[in-house]
Amino acid sequence: MPETDDAPGTGAIHDIGYRHYDGPRLGASYIRRSLFLDTLRGAFGLGRSARSKVMPFLLLGVMVLPSVVIGIVAGYFGFDALPLGYTEYVFTLQVAVTIFLGSQSPVVISRDLRFQVAALYFSRPLSRQEYVQAKYAGMAAALFLLTAVPTTLLLAGALLAELPLADQLPDYLRAMAGCGLYALVLGGIGLVVAAMTPRRGLGVAAVVGVLLVLSGLQASVGALASEFGNDTFSGYTGLISPYTLVDGVVAGLLGAESTIDQAPPGTWGAIVYLTVALLLVVGCYAALVARFRKALS
Amino acid sequence: MSLINTQGLTKRYGAVVAVDGLTVDVEAGVTGLVGANGAGKSTLLKIFLGLLTATEGRATVLGLDVATKGPEIREHVGYMPEHDCLPPDVSATEFVVHMARMSGLPTTSARERTADILRHVGLYEERYRPMGDYSTGMRQRVKLAQALVHDPGLVLLDEPTNGLDPAGRDDMLELIRRIGTEFGISVIVTSHLLGELERVCDGIVVIDAGRLLRHSTTASVTATTPIVTIEIDGEQAALLGRLREAGVSVVSDGRLLHVDVGDEAAYDIVRDTVAGLGLGLVRLEQRRHRMSEIFTGRGADA
Numbered sequence: 001m002p003e004t005d006d007a008p009g010t011g012a013i014h015d016i017g018y019r020h021y022d023g024p025r026l027g028a029s030y031i032r033r034s035l036f037l038d039t040l041r042g043a044f045g046l047g048r049s050a051r052s053k054v055m056p057f058l059l060l061g062v063m064v065l066p067s068v069v070i071g072i073v074a075g076y077f078g079f080d081a082l083p084l085g086y087t088e089y090v091f092t093l094q095v096a097v098t099i100f101l102g103s104q105s106p107v108v109i110s111r112d113l114r115f116q117v118a119a120l121y122f123s124r125p126l127s128r129q130e131y132v133q134a135k136y137a138g139m140a141a142a143l144f145l146l147t148a149v150p151t152t153l154l155l156a157g158a159l160l161a162e163l164p165l166a167d168q169l170p171d172y173l174r175a176m177a178g179c180g181l182y183a184l185v186l187g188g189i190g191l192v193v194a195a196m197t198p199r200r201g202l203g204v205a206a207v208v209g210v211l212l213v214l215s216g217l218q219a220s221v222g223a224l225a226s227e228f229g230n231d232t233f234s235g236y237t238g239l240i241s242p243y244t245l246v247d248g249v250v251a252g253l254l255g256a257e258s259t260i261d262q263a264p265p266g267t268w269g270a271i272v273y274l275t276v277a278l279l280l281v282v283g284c285y286a287a288l289v290a291r292f293r294k295a296l297s
Numbered sequence: 298m299s300l301i302n303t304q305g306l307t308k309r310y311g312a313v314v315a316v317d318g319l320t321v322d323v324e325a326g327v328t329g330l331v332g333a334n335g336a337g338k339s340t341l342l343k344i345f346l347g348l349l350t351a352t353e354g355r356a357t358v359l360g361l362d363v364a365t366k367g368p369e370i371r372e373h374v375g376y377m378p379e380h381d382c383l384p385p386d387v388s389a390t391e392f393v394v395h396m397a398r399m400s401g402l403p404t405t406s407a408r409e410r411t412a413d414i415l416r417h418v419g420l421y422e423e424r425y426r427p428m429g430d431y432s433t434g435m436r437q438r439v440k441l442a443q444a445l446v447h448d449p450g451l452v453l454l455d456e457p458t459n460g461l462d463p464a465g466r467d468d469m470l471e472l473i474r475r476i477g478t479e480f481g482i483s484v485i486v487t488s489h490l491l492g493e494l495e496r497v498c499d500g501i502v503v504i505d506a507g508r509l510l511r512h513s514t515t516a517s518v519t520a521t522t523p524i525v526t527i528e529i530d531g532e533q534a535a536l537l538g539r540l541r542e543a544g545v546s547v548v549s550d551g552r553l554l555h556v557d558v559g560d561e562a563a564y565d566i567v568r569d570t571v572a573g574l575g576l577g578l579v580r581l582e583q584r585r586h587r588m589s590e591i592f593t594g595r596g597a598d599a
Contacts, residue, residue, distance in 0.1 A: 018417060018480040021410055021448035025372055025401040034398045049386060049427070115384045120443060123346050123376035124399045125368040 031126050032134045039138025043104045052107070059100040060146060063093055067150040071157015082158055086168075086175035087247070087256040089154060090147045090182055094243050097186065098211045100146055105190035106203035108139050109288075114198035118292065132288045139191055143183035151175050171256060178250040185242045185277055186211075188284025195291045214241040222262050235265040239276055248273040300325050300451060300483050301345060305354035308340055308507075315340040317507035318354070323485070327477035329494035329501045330487040337507040338487040339379060342453045345485075346376055359450055372401060375444030375452040375482075379459060382440065385429025389420055389439045392428065393446050400447035407446070414442045417480075418472060434465040441472065445482070452476065454486040458493060470497050523559045527567060528552055530577030539570045 038047075044060075045053035067089065074082055084092060112118040121131055155172045159165060193210055194203040218241035225234035238244035244260060251258035252270030264273045301323040308316040315337045332338050343349040345358050347367025356363045361370050383392065390411055397407035415424050418438040423431070428439060437457060444452050457473065458466045474497040476482050488494050494501060503510040529536060533554060540547045543566050546557040558564055571578050 019413060020481075021402070021406065023406050024403065025447070026403060027401065028368065031399055031401055038395060047387075047391065052386070111384055116378070116380055116382045117384055119378045119380070120376075120382050120396060121399060122348060123371060123374075123378075124396075125372045125401060126399065127368070 028125055028127070028130055031124070032130045035121075035126070035131065035134035036138045036141070039108055039135050040141045043108055043139060043142035045107075055103045056100065056142075059096050059103075060149070062096040063100075063146055063150045064153060066093065067153040067157065070154060071160060074157060074163070075161035079161065080163070081167075082154065082163070084154075085257065086151055086154055086171045087178055087250055088259045089151055089175065090179065091243055091247050091259040093150075094215070097143070097146065097182070098208055098215075101143065101186050101190040101211070102204045102208035104142065105139065105194035105207050106200045108142075109135060109191050109195045110198055110200055110203050113195065114200065122292075128292045129289055132285065132292060136187060136191060136285060136288065140183040140187035143187050144179055147179040147182055148176060151179060174250055174254045174256045177254060178246055178256075181246045181249060181277060182243075184281045185246055188281050188288075189242060192284045192287045192291075195288060211242065215243060217241070218244050222260065226262070232265050234262050235269055236272070238262050238264065239273065242280070245273060245277055245280075249277055299323060299357075300328075301356065301358050301485070303354065303356040306341075306344065306351050306356050307353040308337070308344060308349065309352045315507050316344070316351070316504075319504070319507065319509050320354075321502055321509055321512055323502065323512075324500065325483045326499035327473065327484040327486065327497055329491075329498040330485055330504065331489070331491055331494060331501060332487075332504040332510075333489055336489075336504050338504065339455055340507075341504070342376070342455055342485070342487065345453060346371055346374060372447075373450045375447065375449040377440045377444040377452065377454045377457060379455040379487075381436065383428045383431075383436055386427055388426055389415060389424040389428055389431075389435075389442070393439065393442050396443040397446040402447055410446050410448070411442075414446045415439075417475075418442045418445075419468070433460045434462075434468070437461060437465070437469060438472075441469075445476070445480075449482060451483045451485065454484060456487055456489075458488060458490070466493065473497050523557060524583075525556045525558045525564075525567070526580065526582045527554050527556060527571075527578065528580035529554070529571060530579050531574075532576075535574055536570060536576060539574070540566065543570065 041047050044056045066084070070082060070084055073079075090097060112121065118131075122128060126134075151172065155168055158168045189210065190207050193207045197203050197206065218237055221240060222234055222237040222244075225237055238248040238260065244262070247259050248262075248264045249270070250256045252264040252273055264270050299322045301321070303319050303321050306316055306319040307314070317337075319341070330338050330341065340349065344351055344356060344363060347363045347370050350364065358370050359373055363370060387395075393411040393415060394404075394407045397410055398404060402410065415421075418441050420435060420438050420442070423435060428436065431439070437460075441454070441457065444454070454473065458469050461469060470493055473484055473486055477484050477497070477499070486494065486498070491501075500512070500514045502512045533549065533552075537547060537549055537554065540554075540556070545563050545566055548555045556563060556567055558567075567581075568578075
């Protein structure tokens with residue numbers, strides 16, 4: 001074809017044949033980072049249909065709204081402290097966190113099992129461990145955003161209400177550490193439960209169910225223990241539910257005020273809480289790796 | 298360098314032997330891996346990808362040992378699984394871009410290569426629609442595209458024609474032929490249908506119950522034989538008699554006659570005899586071995 005035909009704007013498509021790729025092939029760390037970002041975006045429905053954005057952003061709204069309201073109220077009425085503390089915030093709104101975890105864990109993990117996309121990941125350079133690391137980190141990062149954003153807005157509200165930063169900062173930092181631990185513990189539980197079934201609806205119900213049952217169990221056993229006046233035992237009932245577990249670590253280890261009046265008893269109690277939380281995270285990771293080893297072999 | 302080389306490769310699942318002492322050397326080009334369902338084809342592909350560890354023996358793919366170089370192999374090999382593997386809620390473009398990045402391509406290159414490869418496999422406007430609406434043929438094309446998007450040196454295609462109608466099957470086989478010739482990418486393609494593979498493959502590996510039954514190039518499998526098949530318009534009894542009188546070995550097979558033309562003169566005798574009897578010669582065709590004969594008489598002693 002003469003070159004004069006290629007006038008700009010004619011929009012002709014030329015079949016230039018197959019072209020080989022000789023650019024860079026980036027290694028496992030790039031691939032893992034890409035999968036992590038993709039997972040994080042996917043957890044908020046970004047890059048998916050408009051419908052899949054509704055639930056995560058609705059729940060993010062539910063998490064953020066009270067913090068904004070608290071900030072405004074505190075400023076307007078000139079409170080000398082926030083009506084809801086930083087470290088209590090996530091615990092108080094745990095239902096929203098649970099629903100987020102329930103609705104998004106299957107999005108993050110069960111799709112790959114249900115539609116057998118996992119086979120395509122594992123036929124690429126990424127190992128199963130690296131795949132699980134990326135997915136787990138993506139889910140945890142999504143949960144961290146969900147909890148850290150409102151906690152930070154709470155601080156912003158307090159500062160706008162002209163509360164002194166020196167008073168606010170220690171508790172805010174404790175709460176942020178708590179958000180990180182919530183993200184790891186809850187993310188692990190959510191993914192493990194969701195990975196047990198490739199069916200999405202079942203996954204949602206199972207994740208929400210497990211967390212609600214554990215919270216309910218913790219509340220009733222804790223109340224019974226307090227009733228009988230056994231403070232040591234009652235202090236350890238917080239280990240039953242992931243929310244009271246993390247709350248216990250933040251209270252016992254970092255010296256925040258316990259949201260429920262059942263702080264872990266003493267230094268040993270704090271160490272037990274932290275150990276359980278760490279074992280839970282490691283256990284969830286190991287369970288996910290085992291699940292995906294089984295998924296394709 | 299050979300594409301794939303195995304030495305006494307064996308894979309056992311408990312008491313079940315999926316691959317049994319397989320020793321084979323596959324050259325670059327398009328190679329068919331043929332066997333009945335459960336013959337060990339898919340197991341073999343997973344061993345080549347370094348996803349399954351062989352119980353015994355060793356194998357190299359693109360010169361890399363499958364036991365130790367799994368990640369490197371998977372960087373330079375594409376894999377199209379037999380089963381469905383596409384999430385329904387994303388478009389082909391988004392999905393293939395994502396899979397290209399999962400092979401280590403930077404995002405810009407991933408986008409360029411995705412656009413290229415989707416065009417090559419024949420997906421146009423529909424590539425922006427969610428894949429849940431796709432027909433089986435389109436889904437197979439996307440599966441093929443994700444296996445090719447990182448420009449591998451070798452693609453492993455597991456039953457790519459499965460579930461396709463005859464036209465779709467022809468399109469897919471034509472694509473596979475182009476991958477081998479135009480794209481210059483070696484192909485291992487599995488099928489339980491010999492007939493469709495002999496059209497596109499340079500070589501065929503036949504396995505049965507995990508053992509090598511035969512390994513040959515298509516050319517030698519379908520080599521010409523000294524038999525000419527003729528079909529005539531009219532009564533064949535007289536022709537049969539005349540040809541035998543003239544000393545030509547001939548066998549009647551329904552409407553067809555198989556004539557041994559080991560002696561060049563036989564061609565002339567056939568022509569003259571047919572003309573002499575005033576019959577119409579409808580077909581005169583050199584007979585080739587069919588690959589299916591591997592499974593019948595000729596394969597038994599392999």
